[in-house]
Amino acid sequence: MTPEEFRQNGYALIDWIATYIEDIEQRPVSNPALQPGDVRRQLPAHPPSSPEPFSAVLADLDDIIAPGLTHWQHPSFFAYFPGNSSYPAILGELASAGLGVQGMSWVTSPACTEVETLMLDWMQELLGLPERFRSDSATGGGVIHGSASEATLAAILSARWRITGGDVNLDGDTTRLVAYTTAQAHSSIEKGLRIAGIGSEHMRIVAHDDTFAMRADELERMIAHDRERGLVPFFVCSSRGTTSSTAFDPSPEIGEICRRDGLWLHVDAAMSGIAALVPEYRWVNDGLELADSYCTNPHKWMGVNFDCDLFWTADRAALLGALSILPEYLRSKALESGAAIDYRDWQIPLGRRFRALKLWFTLRCDGVESVQAMIREHVRLTQQLAELVTTDDRFRIDAPHPLNLLCCSLVAGSGATDALIEAANNTGQALFTRTVLANSHGSTVSLRFSIGARLTTERHVLAGWQLLRSLVDLDLDLDRTPVGG
Amino acid sequence: MTPEEFRQNGYALIDWIATYIEDIEQRPVSNPALQPGDVRRQLPAHPPSSPEPFSAVLADLDDIIAPGLTHWQHPSFFAYFPGNSSYPAILGELASAGLGVQGMSWVTSPACTEVETLMLDWMQELLGLPERFRSDSATGGGVIHGSASEATLAAILSARWRITGGDVNLDGDTTRLVAYTTAQAHSSIEKGLRIAGIGSEHMRIVAHDDTFAMRADELERMIAHDRERGLVPFFVCSSRGTTSSTAFDPSPEIGEICRRDGLWLHVDAAMSGIAALVPEYRWVNDGLELADSYCTNPHKWMGVNFDCDLFWTADRAALLGALSILPEYLRSKALESGAAIDYRDWQIPLGRRFRALKLWFTLRCDGVESVQAMIREHVRLTQQLAELVTTDDRFRIDAPHPLNLLCCSLVAGSGATDALIEAANNTGQALFTRTVLANSHGSTVSLRFSIGARLTTERHVLAGWQLLRSLVDLDLDLDRTPVGG
Numbered sequence: 022m023t024p025e026e027f028r029q030n031g032y033a034l035i036d037w038i039a040t041y042i043e044d045i046e047q048r049p050v051s052n053p054a055l056q057p058g059d060v061r062r063q064l065p066a067h068p069p070s071s072p073e074p075f076s077a078v079l080a081d082l083d084d085i086i087a088p089g090l091t092h093w094q095h096p097s098f099f100a101y102f103p104g105n106s107s108y109p110a111i112l113g114e115l116a117s118a119g120l121g122v123q124g125m126s127w128v129t130s131p132a133c134t135e136v137e138t139l140m141l142d143w144m145q146e147l148l149g150l151p152e153r154f155r156s157d158s159a160t161g162g163g164v165i166h167g168s169a170s171e172a173t174l175a176a177i178l179s180a181r182w183r184i185t186g187g188d189v190n191l192d193g194d195t196t197r198l199v200a201y202t203t204a205q206a207h208s209s210i211e212k213g214l215r216i217a218g219i220g221s222e223h224m225r226i227v228a229h230d231d232t233f234a235m236r237a238d239e240l241e242r243m244i245a246h247d248r249e250r251g252l253v254p255f256f257v258c259s260s261r262g263t264t265s266s267t268a269f270d271p272s273p274e275i276g277e278i279c280r281r282d283g284l285w286l287h288v289d290a291a292m293s294g295i296a297a298l299v300p301e302y303r304w305v306n307d308g309l310e311l312a313d314s315y316c317t318n319p320h321k322w323m324g325v326n327f328d329c330d331l332f333w334t335a336d337r338a339a340l341l342g343a344l345s346i347l348p349e350y351l352r353s354k355a356l357e358s359g360a361a362i363d364y365r366d367w368q369i370p371l372g373r374r375f376r377a378l379k380l381w382f383t384l385r386c387d388g389v390e391s392v393q394a395m396i397r398e399h400v401r402l403t404q405q406l407a408e409l410v411t412t413d414d415r416f417r418i419d420a421p422h423p424l425n426l427l428c429c430s431l432v433a434g435s436g437a438t439d440a441l442i443e444a445a446n447n448t449g450q451a452l453f454t455r456t457v458l459a460n461s462h463g464s465t466v467s468l469r470f471s472i473g474a475r476l477t478t479e480r481h482v483l484a485g486w487q488l489l490r491s492l493v494d495l496d497l498d499l500d501r502t503p504v505g506g
Numbered sequence: 507m508t509p510e511e512f513r514q515n516g517y518a519l520i521d522w523i524a525t526y527i528e529d530i531e532q533r534p535v536s537n538p539a540l541q542p543g544d545v546r547r548q549l550p551a552h553p554p555s556s557p558e559p560f561s562a563v564l565a566d567l568d569d570i571i572a573p574g575l576t577h578w579q580h581p582s583f584f585a586y587f588p589g590n591s592s593y594p595a596i597l598g599e600l601a602s603a604g605l606g607v608q609g610m611s612w613v614t615s616p617a618c619t620e621v622e623t624l625m626l627d628w629m630q631e632l633l634g635l636p637e638r639f640r641s642d643s644a645t646g647g648g649v650i651h652g653s654a655s656e657a658t659l660a661a662i663l664s665a666r667w668r669i670t671g672g673d674v675n676l677d678g679d680t681t682r683l684v685a686y687t688t689a690q691a692h693s694s695i696e697k698g699l700r701i702a703g704i705g706s707e708h709m710r711i712v713a714h715d716d717t718f719a720m721r722a723d724e725l726e727r728m729i730a731h732d733r734e735r736g737l738v739p740f741f742v743c744s745s746r747g748t749t750s751s752t753a754f755d756p757s758p759e760i761g762e763i764c765r766r767d768g769l770w771l772h773v774d775a776a777m778s779g780i781a782a783l784v785p786e787y788r789w790v791n792d793g794l795e796l797a798d799s800y801c802t803n804p805h806k807w808m809g810v811n812f813d814c815d816l817f818w819t820a821d822r823a824a825l826l827g828a829l830s831i832l833p834e835y836l837r838s839k840a841l842e843s844g845a846a847i848d849y850r851d852w853q854i855p856l857g858r859r860f861r862a863l864k865l866w867f868t869l870r871c872d873g874v875e876s877v878q879a880m881i882r883e884h885v886r887l888t889q890q891l892a893e894l895v896t897t898d899d900r901f902r903i904d905a906p907h908p909l910n911l912l913c914c915s916l917v918a919g920s921g922a923t924d925a926l927i928e929a930a931n932n933t934g935q936a937l938f939t940r941t942v943l944a945n946s947h948g949s950t951v952s953l954r955f956s957i958g959a960r961l962t963t964e965r966h967v968l969a970g971w972q973l974l975r976s977l978v979d980l981d982l983d984l985d986r987t988p989v990g991g
Binding site: 022023024026027028030031032034035036037038039041042043052055056057058059060061064066067068069070071072073074075077078082085086087089090091092093094101104105106107108109110111112114115116117118119120121122123127128129130131132133135136138139142143146147167168169170171174178181189190191192193194195196208209211212214215216217218219220221222223320326327328343344346347360361362369370371372374379381382384385386387388389390391 | 507508509511512513515516517519520521522523524526527528537540541542543544545546549551552553554555556557558559560562563567570571572574575576577578579586589590591592593594595596597599600601602603604605606607608612613614615616617618620621623624627628631632652653654655656659663666674675676677678679680681693694696697699700701702703704705706707708805811812813828829831832845846847854855856857859864866867869870871872873874875876
């Protein structure tokens with residue numbers, strides 16, 4: 022592709038994307054008829070022997086790729102969690118690709134590191150986070166990770182390093198370490214503990230209350246019990262807004278326990294933490310002044326394209342202790358002077374793109390007020406939806422819904438709820454996912470109605486609710502076996 | 507930003523990128539005068555209170571960001587390793603951002619998974635890799651990781667899972683496991699072993715020969731010695747093209763040892779493996795038929811923008827055993843039927859972008875022939891450079907240079923070589939990095955002359971060499987202390 026062709030093809034792709042987003046509502050949210058292999062079958066089994074025009078690629082985007090996608094930007098996408106994007110963020114990603122620089126060390130592209138550090142400090146300010154997370158604080162700092170999974174792993178490794186005084190880097194012995202979280206925490210906690218050689222048997226599932234929040238008294242009891250057995254409690258992951266139901270662990274009380282007992286407290290607010298951009302929702306981050314590390318994802322609810330997870334720590338020495346390795350071919354004067362940040366030592370991989378650009382572009386071009394308005398509207402719509410659900414006695418609400426996720430189910434039971442989700446998704450008019458919620462009232466399959474796409478308005482939420490009601494009116498087969506049951 | 511503004515701003519950014527790349531040679535490769543903090547100082551300390559026009563962002567790209575970068579796409583960028591890009595790959599990244607879908611599971615966006623699987627199979631064919639790595643093979647398959655560091659970690663975790671029969675996921679005990687590599691291997695091996703709870707003391711540094719390649723007899727001896735001590739040898743990382751000097755471990759012999767002794771063999775060809783796109787360089791992947799896993803990076807030498815590491819395994823059960831966790835909110839029928847690939851179980855993070863698009867766009871729009879031509883030319887230039895260096899008796903060549911990296915130094919010693927690198931980089935006309943090479947002839951600081959940017963031609967290489975010679979003519983201060991010395 023020549024530079025001139027790049028210009029023409031680039032304009033065409035910009036137009037294609039603009040149209041894709043403007044017209045996205047005309048598409049089904051997902052293609053329920055699609056079976057594994059259906060997309061691949063439409064593409065050549067072998068690579069092309071000679072170059073093709075870009076128009077052929079665009080045609081395939083239209084005819085094969087887009088119909089084979091689940092449209093996360095669709096206003097009736099109520100599944101999983103929001104993965105919303107925005108125009109400035111798309112351009113930020115384009116700029117990053119065009120520059121094609123590596124930000125593994127300060128010296129490999131200084132602006133890549135410095136804009137990132139600045140963005141973390143801007144976000145500390147906008148979210149009202151503790152000053153001790155700032156890059157200019159005595160012991161803290163922040164970094165962009167690809168995902169909350171990586172942030173969680175980085176937190177576990179930092180904790181592991183600190184509790185062993187760094188010995189783990191040498192002898193790797195983790196056999197006495199024990200970590201704590203709840204059954205409602207994200208799957209990345211257990212995955213991270215496995216990766217770090219802690220193992221699932223050394224992950225304690227702390228009981229949760231009927232709101233699906235961790236019971237601090239149980240945490241305290243379990244830590245004491247493990248200590249009596251000669252084990253070494255070292256890490257707690259507290260969720261502020263669980264994936265399953267947006268439950269909020271009591272981080273302030275958990276923080277007190279961790280501080281007293283010398284455990285590392287990681288607070289996972291991947292989804293909900295961004296709500297703190299709105300002053301009245303700052304409570305989502307209560308307790309952070311006692312946390313050792315924290316993460317939240319602009320790529321979920323802030324219109325900054327994936328991947329953009331913000332990870333802060335109040336103890337960067339532990340993070341660097343866990344993750345820094347210095348080969349000869351990466352030595353530099355800037356590094357040895359200690360004046361520069363080398364983000365390769367703050368993350369799992371070595372290489373890194375200029376991800377800060379998309380956050381910078383978004384904050385500058387759209388500003389924080391438009392994000393605040395979007396978050397407020399999503400929360401309002403969720404509360405409005407909850408009121409509607411309450412008026413239909415075939416449904417029940419399964420969990421508190423302080424923000425933008427409503428978990429509800431059919432009183433007819435889990436099989437019926439699973440059947441409803443499947444029937445709704447099969448229409449292509451909306452997309453929902455499920456979870457299982459268990460507390461002292463029992464265990465139930467629950468429909469997750471997650472409201473967070475940038476284009477979602479009241480009309481879409483009401484249509485989604487009407488869709489669910491109309492399907493129940495049709496008298497679903499209520500005797501189905503739940504998925505996985 | 508409105509859709510119409512996105513179109514106009516998008517065109518402007520496409521133009522900006524085209525001009526950036528077309529005119530990149532007019533810039534210094536890096537800005538040697540830049541000090542830590544210089545970029546940040548030019549930007550507002552606090553986030554903007556109201557939206558700004560995109561033109562302000564573009565102006566800052568021109569005035570602050572670009573002058574603060576190290577230009578990896580510059581034709582006189584001879585530092586680190588190539589991180590080259592191409593026009594179709596830039597557009598692929600843009601398309602991925604515009605679609606904004608998540609590929610963590612097949613069902614979360616089927617085309618995202620299926621195009622990726624197809625690309626891995628296309629690349630298996632183009633690189634001539636063993637059939638057992640194909641997705642339609644009995645036990646193998648491939649995936650795009652963000653970086654070779656993640657691929658290495660995935661390999662270590664797979665090996666750890668297999669040797670413990672999966673027990674490691676539960677009890678985490680890794681205290682008897684031992685891994686093997688050379689001092690020339692990439693830093694991500696040791697980092698991965700630390701992350702996985704193996705620890706540096708359980709990483710054996712196998713002696714290398716005078717070409718910086720692993721000595722298979724030493725590997726065999728060390729494995730036997732560790733077994734005698736009651737330890738459990740489980741993992742070997744063999745480099746095919748080291749970062750430091752492009753050394754090639756004897757993977758066929760290493761493979762025989764691993765197979766006989768039941769160790770997992772990971773072959774790291776992150777930089778050099780792509781050379782196998784050219785038939786006469788297929789030898790770079792010799793021995794792969796005995797490997798359990800393998801990685802190479804289109805984002806280094808193939809014009810596919812970072813991040814695009816291709817990771818294959820012949821034992822996907824071990825990989826999935828190590829990395830899969832299934833929470834209720836991710837269950838699906840497609841998953842339970844076993845027909846679909848869920849790439850979240852093939853990698854460290856949960857979330858993932860549609861990274862396959864940039865590889866697909868590049869293979870279709872530029873074709874493999876243009877990449878073959880580029881690789882051949884870079885190798886030719888490196889061999890031509892080596893001949894020139896041989897004619898100047900103030901220089902010596904420090905390592906074999908079969909591909910696109912020449913390691914050379916001043917006979918005057920390591921301090922002089924460091925001074926030369928610094929002086930050359932201070933001109934901004936070219937950029938080099940250093941390494942330290944130690945074998946039976948001694949230890950030396952070596953200048954790495956890495957030739958791999960897409961725009962690099964004979965003129966740039968000759969100018970780089972002339973720059974080095976002219977600086978030596980100026981009678982450098984030869985008594986400097988080497989960096990880190």
